[in-house]
């Protein structure tokens with residue numbers, strides 16, 4: 440895949456208080472080098488094996504590594520010491536494991552199943568309070584925010600409604616537990632503009648960085 444011709448302008452069009460995490464599942468480490476040379480140094484991978492391959496090849500680079508896909512508990516050991524952010528914390532089993540194995544706190548977003556079809560692995564709204572309550576007891580989980588995916592092919596209005604839901608949830612959680620959840624990981628190629636307008640701090644972009 441080739442980068443879009445106007446990649447520099449595209450990157451510059453993203454507000455500077457929003458972190459652009461390049462979703463790398465479509466590309467190899469070579470293409471990541473080109474992205475890096477264009478100023479992107481936050482990368483997000485979905486799969487453990489692909490992550491390890493890319494991590495190995497890009498060790499010399501000053502990169503922030505995000506894991507954005509579902510992380511199975513039995514594969515977590517391969518990645519949890521290498522990543523800087525986990526966007527997809529979605530089970531207590533995984534959280535307890537990370538808490539036990541990490542020597543320093545791992546920055547985590549809870550993936551919330553605001554939309555059950557897109558966030559198949561996210562924490563359901565019925566469970567979220569209990570989930571947060573347990574997470575707050577774990578010293579090696581640094582809970583920094585919430586992550587969601589919007590429903591594909593939503594209209595502009597529908598997108599705004601979905602992002603509003605997570606804003607409301609964040610406010611409720613902050614009030615209930617007297618915590619701060621400063622970061623919101625939301626927005627992909629088709630909805631990052633709406634996501635930014637609703638306060639996304641981390642957008643995860645894949646296809647839009649490249650030519651068709």
Ligand SMILES: *Cc1c(COP(=O)(O)O)cnc(C)c1O
Pocket residue numbers: 462464485507508627628629643644645646647
């Ligand atoms: C692939 C992927 C993205 C990026 O999707 P695009 O639509 O290509 O921008 C973002 N987040 C997650 C979790 C992904 O798997």
